[in-house]
Amino acid sequence: MKLWNINKVLFSRLSVERKEQLGMLRRYSFFGHRGKGNAVVAMIDGRSFHGGLTDRWKGIVSLYALCKVFCRDFRIHYTYPFQLTMFQQPNCYDWRIDNSELSRNIRSVDMLRLTGDPSLGRVMHLPQNKQIHCYANRDWIPVINTTFGTSYEWGQLFKELFKPSPVLQNELNRFSAYTKMPYAAVALRMQNLLGDYEEYKYQPATEERQKEIIQAMLNEIEHVHSETGMRVLVTSDSKRMTDAASRFDYVFTNSQLAAHVDTVDKADARLYLKSFVDFYLLAGAMKVYAPRTKEMYMSDFPQYAAKVENIDFIRTEI
Numbered sequence: 001m002k003l004w005n006i007n008k009v010l011f012s013r014l015s016v017e018r019k020e021q022l023g024m025l026r027r028y029s030f031f032g033h034r035g036k037g038n039a040v041v042a043m044i045d046g047r048s049f050h051g052g053l054t055d056r057w058k059g060i061v062s063l064y065a066l067c068k069v070f071c072r073d074f075r076i077h078y079t080y081p082f083q084l085t086m087f088q089q090p091n092c093y094d095w096r097i098d099n100s101e102l103s104r105n106i107r108s109v110d111m112l113r114l115t116g117d118p119s120l121g122r123v124m125h126l127p128q129n130k131q132i133h134c135y136a137n138r139d140w141i142p143v144i145n146t147t148f149g150t151s152y153e154w155g156q157l158f159k160e161l162f163k164p165s166p167v168l169q170n171e172l173n174r175f176s177a178y179t180k181m182p183y184a185a186v187a188l189r190m191q192n193l194l195g196d197y198e199e200y201k202y203q204p205a206t207e208e209r210q211k212e213i214i215q216a217m218l219n220e221i222e223h224v225h226s227e228t229g230m231r232v233l234v235t236s237d238s239k240r241m242t243d244a245a246s247r248f249d250y251v252f253t254n255s256q257l258a259a260h261v262d263t264v265d266k267a268d269a270r271l272y273l274k275s276f277v278d279f280y281l282l283a284g285a286m287k288v289y290a291p292r293t294k295e296m297y298m299s300d301f302p303q304y305a306a307k308v309e310n311i312d313f314i315r316t317e318i
Contacts, residue, residue, distance in 0.1 A: 028106040035103030039073035040066070040132040042095075046080030048135040049115050053275050054300045059114070059136030061157045062144070064093070066123060069148050076161075077102060077133075082269060087276045091163040103131045114138065120147060155308040164280060171277050178252040184228040185285035186221050186245075187278075187302030190238035193295055205295060213293055214244050216318055220291040225250050233285060235278040235302075254278055275301075283308035290315045 027047070042060045044050050060076060067074035075097035078084035090096060103109045110127055114136040120143060126132050141154050164172060172179075193213060195204035205213065225232050225248070234245040234253045242253040256274045282288050282305035290302045294317065306313035 032104030034105045036101045039075045041075045044078040051137045055137035058139040062140035087168045088162040092160040183231045185233040185288045188236040189299035194238045194240045287312045
């Protein structure tokens, strides 16, 4: 076994706390810049596993809720694979942090890796005199409400934090002719089932099965239109799917190509923009449907878009 493989295996067996200690030694120094304040900083910088866009928002919103509980300053350092401010800007709370405010001194920082951690145990006693650089991708809002007797709603917290940037708003404005009237939405997460969306190592279905999946989803779109009587937004990571759905005159789509934020790190910015556009369009619907076949991924993306305005979300498997 090669040396780097041995090191990888040994590292994977370390406790989270020991991994954090080693990570701090790599990232910070005793002579590093001392930043300002003792904020809890949500870190999305490509130096740890972050997950997809929804996972990142889950962690950010959860950390914001905790900071409200603990009366701590909250900031977001989101630089991977793009600057978040390209697409979203502060709304009711200014979460931006300048590099000059970000501490790189090991004596003034604590680092927490909370990715995959569903509990609050490791955040209950955070040092008050240090910046907390936190990697998180879970939704803790239900357990926060249970633990502290709060009544936070994920969507309301999301709206306190974010509003579309001018770039994103301009893109959303392209759909104003469709969105000024009530509409339903169908979200179809294909990953690479149809062979046109690079994500991790997912393999395409057979050509015959691809045709069956597309037809099954077209049937579901027809059902949603028949049930609601509304125009239907169709979102998908597969352009083949949105192109197929566009055959219906009551359907509108965002047919731009997309790139996954955790697997493609050097794409054109417009490829990342698509996911933000889809999310806000889904959030503006009257109902969000997420039909799927057994092969399709059970995505949280449309569910959390529905949470923004607390609208009905219907997931079905066919």
